[in-house]
Amino acid sequence: MELEAQLKLQAYLDGELPEAEAREMADKLAREAGSAALAAELRQTRALLEGFEEGIRLPESREFFWSKIERDIRLSEKSAASSPALPWAALLRRFLAPAMGLALVAIAGFVLARHGPTLERPGSAVIETALADPGAFTYRDDNSGTTLVWLSYPAENELADAGESADVE
Amino acid sequence: MNVKDHSSADEAALVRAAREGDMAAFEELVARNRDRVYARAYSMMRNEDEALDLSQEAWVKGWQRLKQFQGDSTFGTWITRIVINLCLDELRRQKRHRAESIEAIAEDSGGVERQMPVVTVNPTLGLEREELRKRISDALGKLSYEHRTVLVLHEFEEMEYKQIAKTMGCSIGTVMSRLFYARRKLAALLADLKKQDLT
Numbered sequence: 180m181e182l183e184a185q186l187k188l189q190a191y192l193d194g195e196l197p198e199a200e201a202r203e204m205a206d207k208l209a210r211e212a213g214s215a216a217l218a219a220e221l222r223q224t225r226a227l228l229e230g231f232e233e234g235i236r237l238p239e240s241r242e243f244f245w246s247k248i249e250r251d252i253r254l255s256e257k258s259a260a261s262s263p264a265l266p267w268a269a270l271l272r273r274f275l276a277p278a279m280g281l282a283l284v285a286i287a288g289f290v291l292a293r294h295g296p297t298l299e300r301p302g303s304a305v306i307e308t309a310l311a312d313p314g315a316f317t318y319r320d321d322n323s324g325t326t327l328v329w330l331s332y333p334a335e336n337e338l339a340d341a342g343e344s345a346d347v348e
Numbered sequence: 349m350n351v352k353d354h355s356s357a358d359e360a361a362l363v364r365a366a367r368e369g370d371m372a373a374f375e376e377l378v379a380r381n382r383d384r385v386y387a388r389a390y391s392m393m394r395n396e397d398e399a400l401d402l403s404q405e406a407w408v409k410g411w412q413r414l415k416q417f418q419g420d421s422t423f424g425t426w427i428t429r430i431v432i433n434l435c436l437d438e439l440r441r442q443k444r445h446r447a448e449s450i451e452a453i454a455e456d457s458g459g460v461e462r463q464m465p466v467v468t469v470n471p472t473l474g475l476e477r478e479e480l481r482k483r484i485s486d487a488l489g490k491l492s493y494e495h496r497t498v499l500v501l502h503e504f505e506e507m508e509y510k511q512i513a514k515t516m517g518c519s520i521g522t523v524m525s526r527l528f529y530a531r532r533k534l535a536a537l538l539a540d541l542k543k544q545d546l547t
Contacts, residue, residue, distance in 0.1 A: 186524045189531075193502070195509055224531045227484060227538065228503045234481050235387035237403070238396065244382060244404070245375050251408045252371075 180213060188214055192221055359423050367414045374414075378407055381424045385431045391500045392435040394489045402438060406431035432505065436516065439493045487537040495530035498523055 191204040318327040354376040365373035389399035501507045512523045
């Protein structure tokens with residue numbers, strides 16, 4: 180018998196065939212001894228498994244098994260309670276950092292408006308903004324040979340963190 | 349502390365109380381269903397320690413997801429589905445960690461058992477129920493996890509082909525061939541044991 184026919188026979192025994200095909204299969208079983216023998220084997224195997232799980236018992240006492248579950252539940256609740264991100268910290272990161280950046284831009288704009296594009300004087304410090312990136316500032320002091328660059332906006336990973344924290348809320 | 353006695357409460361009342369945080373009610377649900385959940389885990393895993401760990405994990409998840417239980421099925425069915433999914437995850441994880449044997453590859457395409465002669469097993473002949481249970485258990489242990497799982501989901505969980513395919517992430521055709529192979533191999537293994545028993 181071909182595999183397809185064998186699987187169809189099995190589907191018939193499992194009640195998975197449509198009514199018309201089930202009738203055809205019943206006729207076939209009545210006619211063909213080979214199909215009938217296979218059907219008998221499949222039925223028998225199924226009968227052997229009946230009630231098999233009913234004899235399996237959990238090998239621990241009710242109290243001991245429950246004590247382990249209770250411990251795990253309490254542990255998971257404890258860790259869930261202690262781990263949530265603080266919402267105000269996320270808000271602080273999200274709004275305060277850009278506000279600080281804006282304030283710095285405003286100060287720089289005010290200074291530039293009063294003193295021209297640069298306020299370089301011999302031996303003094305210079306503050307510059309890069310046109311390509313208005314959020315970046317450079318501080319240079321020729322006397323001490325120091326150059327500092329700072330960014331007024333939050334880093335990308337900080338934004339991502341703030342976004343995730345807000346989503347959790 | 350005054351602990352309410354839940355031993356005579358019905359299942360729906362226990363679930364309601366557990367949802368409101370009553371752990372004693374949940375403990376009663378565990379006590380009533382723990383053998384069933386463990387038995388399903390054991391049938392799938394064939395290992396007592398793993399079955400214990402996974403059934404314990406299922407109960408913890410059950411507590412955490414109680415609000416998702418809509419009452420469409422019995423609580424026992426719902427919690428059993430949780431342990432089945434945990435077992436499937438674990439079996440898949442284990443499979444990734446071991447190489448597929450040539451035999452296992454043959455099993456998916458039907459193997460030699462598909463063509464073997466039909467065998468007869470008479471469970472009432474000579475074997476006590478407990479002995480027969482052990483032999484069935486050993487025979488189940490000789491099936492690959494894919495074939496055993498299909499058999500367990502069909503025979504014990506009473507799932508239809510379509511549901512099994514969805515649960516296992518395969519086609520209905522694969523479910524049918526795995527089920528057929530599993531049954532035939534089981535029959536062959538038990539027939540062989542029977543012959544040994546008679547000699």
